[in-house]
Amino acid sequence: MRSPIFSCLASLFLGASAFAADPVAELSSFSVFNNIDLAQLAKGGVKTAHGPQLPNPRYLSVQSCYIVPGPPAPHLEAIQRWTPLAHRELRVWIQQDVPARSPEATFAKIKSAPDNSATRAFTTATTKMSNDLQLSRAEAAKWNPANANGGLGGGVGDFWMGVLAGRARAFTSGGTSALAPYDHSSPALRAGDELNGLLREQGNIRKQFGSFLDGTGIGRGAGSIRADQYWQLQQVDDSAAVTLGAFYSRNSATGAQGADVTYYASGGFYTGLSLYQLWPVEINGQPSTLVWRGDMTSSGSLAGLHGMEKLASESAMMKDVGRAVNLLLKDTAR
Amino acid sequence: MHWRFLSLALSALLLTVGARAAQVWPGEFELTQTYVGEGSVERDPQRRVGDFEENNTLLHLVFTPRIKLGVLRLGVEYERFGFGLSGNAALPDQLQSLAAVVGLDTQLSDSILVRLEAQPGFYGQEIQSNDFNVPFLLGGTYIYSPDLQLVLGVGVNVENKYPVLPGGGVRWKIARGWVLNAILPAPRLEYDWSRSVTVYLGANIKETNFRLNENFGTMRGRPRLNRAELSYNEIRTGAGVDWKIADWLALNLEGGYLPYRTFDFYRADIRYHQDGGAPYGMISFHGAF
Numbered sequence: 001m002r003s004p005i006f007s008c009l010a011s012l013f014l015g016a017s018a019f020a021a022d023p024v025a026e027l028s029s030f031s032v033f034n035n036i037d038l039a040q041l042a043k044g045g046v047k048t049a050h051g052p053q054l055p056n057p058r059y060l061s062v063q064s065c066y067i068v069p070g071p072p073a074p075h076l077e078a079i080q081r082w083t084p085l086a087h088r089e090l091r092v093w094i095q096q097d098v099p100a101r102s103p104e105a106t107f108a109k110i111k112s113a114p115d116n117s118a119t120r121a122f123t124t125a126t127t128k129m130s131n132d133l134q135l136s137r138a139e140a141a142k143w144n145p146a147n148a149n150g151g152l153g154g155g156v157g158d159f160w161m162g163v164l165a166g167r168a169r170a171f172t173s174g175g176t177s178a179l180a181p182y183d184h185s186s187p188a189l190r191a192g193d194e195l196n197g198l199l200r201e202q203g204n205i206r207k208q209f210g211s212f213l214d215g216t217g218i219g220r221g222a223g224s225i226r227a228d229q230y231w232q233l234q235q236v237d238d239s240a241a242v243t244l245g246a247f248y249s250r251n252s253a254t255g256a257q258g259a260d261v262t263y264y265a266s267g268g269f270y271t272g273l274s275l276y277q278l279w280p281v282e283i284n285g286q287p288s289t290l291v292w293r294g295d296m297t298s299s300g301s302l303a304g305l306h307g308m309e310k311l312a313s314e315s316a317m318m319k320d321v322g323r324a325v326n327l328l329l330k331d332t333a334r
Numbered sequence: 335m336h337w338r339f340l341s342l343a344l345s346a347l348l349l350t351v352g353a354r355a356a357q358v359w360p361g362e363f364e365l366t367q368t369y370v371g372e373g374s375v376e377r378d379p380q381r382r383v384g385d386f387e388e389n390n391t392l393l394h395l396v397f398t399p400r401i402k403l404g405v406l407r408l409g410v411e412y413e414r415f416g417f418g419l420s421g422n423a424a425l426p427d428q429l430q431s432l433a434a435v436v437g438l439d440t441q442l443s444d445s446i447l448v449r450l451e452a453q454p455g456f457y458g459q460e461i462q463s464n465d466f467n468v469p470f471l472l473g474g475t476y477i478y479s480p481d482l483q484l485v486l487g488v489g490v491n492v493e494n495k496y497p498v499l500p501g502g503g504v505r506w507k508i509a510r511g512w513v514l515n516a517i518l519p520a521p522r523l524e525y526d527w528s529r530s531v532t533v534y535l536g537a538n539i540k541e542t543n544f545r546l547n548e549n550f551g552t553m554r555g556r557p558r559l560n561r562a563e564l565s566y567n568e569i570r571t572g573a574g575v576d577w578k579i580a581d582w583l584a585l586n587l588e589g590g591y592l593p594y595r596t597f598d599f600y601r602a603d604i605r606y607h608q609d610g611g612a613p614y615g616m617i618s619f620h621g622a623f
Binding site for chain 1: 407510
């Protein structure tokens with residue numbers, strides 16, 4: 001039987017109630033954050049760290065944790081609702097929801113994409129059917145060089161509207177398992193396989209999110225949990241890229257879980273996944289939420305990095321994640 | 335020509351060890367050969383060492399296993415400068431070093447990376463136990479953004495005329511395909527011709543200290559140069575192309591002009607400086623696994 005005095009003393013020293021003990025232990029069990037001091041974390045903003053070293057050189061993972069006031073469910077909803085469009089430095093120019101049926105017209109905004117060096121590079125890559133584009137052979141075969149005029153506002157935009165609509169429909173019907181491989185210019189590579197690989201090499205995380213992910217379309221067929229899909233036009237490295245993503249969430253009495261998957265990218269990286277675990281905690285008597293976020297990506301360009309370069313790319317990713325979380329917190333605090 | 339045998343033996347050893355260890359540890363390697371055409375140096379117009387060539391060989395193998403603190407750097411490096419001079423020339427025929435590489439790349443924050451690396455080894459005319467020295471460097475990289483990084487560091491060599499030398503520079507992605515990699519000792523302006531080919535203009539500043547043989551001075555009528563410390567410096571300026579043949583292998587070809595070279599017996603106050611530059615050509619195989 002636990003002594004109430006000990007609990008009281010403990011909460012005095014920690015600045016957090018015994019309510020927080022289980023989340024901290026659970027966080028330690030699957031993440032790189034061991035024995036986090038909740039009171040310190042609540043004062044210290046976002047804590048980011050390298051994820052575990054993944055044997056596959058294409059993979060990279062970063063983990064972060066932070067505390068926000070209020071219960072988990074509204075914060076998870078805020079994460080889902082948040083848009084990077086208000087922050088130009090994040091270089092996302094278009095973000096829109098994608099309905100389940102996703103007709104091509106859903107993506108018509110690509111025709112009003114900004115004219116800059118990155119979108120011009122994307123247009124040029126499309127007109128040349130560059131090897132950098134991640135397409136299936138069937139998708140690439142639909143490109144008609146006669147439509148090259150007009151850039152994204154013309155035939156190039158039409159081409160990508162078709163690709164995105166087809167990929168979104170495939171995901172809706174059968175999750176990542178239904179997606180065509182990237183085999184237009186290199187050995188076939190499937191986003192679903194990459195997602196499974198990322199999770200397989202992080203066994204503790206896979207275990208933590210196992211039952212939740214079983215209900216999604218991430219690395220498998222269409223799941224039972226509803227996916228909120230979206231598409232983006234953003235800058236990746238020097239070029240623009242179109243991406244398709246889906247957000248899944250699940251609330252329970254002990255907290256909430258979320259998964260934000262980029263299941264298609266036209267270039268720059270193969271796939272990306274952000275997982276969220278949220279626990280209710282009390283900080284100085286106020287209901288709060290402890291948030292763990294795991295960001296993982298698979299990219300061909302990572303495979304060529306070694307030593308200091310790899311360390312630098314991890315640092316850059318940590319910095320990006322930290323910046324994105326801080327912007328989210330700033331926006332949601334308004 | 336025993337040095338050639340040594341170079342070949344070391345190359346074979348490095349490749350064999352590298353191939354086996356690569357199955358366990360990641361790493362990086364470099365095999366570079368540079369030929370510098372006829373050039374001259376002089377102490378004064380009466381004391382000139384003229385029309386000599388240079389062959390510079392560099393073999394480098396470093397394993398980079400990941401540990402909790404960062405990336406370890408453990409390996410070996412061999413370098414030789416051969417000048418083809420006669421036995422009684424005022425300058426040594428060859429200078430060479432064989433050193434271990436022991437270092438750590440680590441992260442101070444998500445914006446600052448630090449490298450501490452020592453190269454304990456033998457730096458002399460021959461590879462002898464009494465030519466031992468431990469130069470080391472400490473440097474930091476500030477990642478301002480993916481397009482801009484600042485580097486600052488110091489190189490420490492107690493045998494050098496200037497034991498502590500600052501270094502560093504900036505790596506700036508100026509525009510699509512263009513990178514100003516202005517970091518000493520090898521600043522470059524690079525252009526990505528294609529995904530696998532980079533062309534560049536740049537320079538390479540070499541500065542190494544070597545301990546000369548016990549009878550080097552006696553043989554030349556200057557006993558004070560016995561066991562003298564020689565600081566050898568050269569600057570290469572040129573253009574090159576780097577072709578990534580495979581994920582783990584790149585071929586680098588470079589050619590240019592050597593406008594500056596000194597042999598400085600600084601403790602004896604004897605210094606030979608460039609008297610007419612020389613063309614050079616370089617071939618290098620390098621990569622990481």
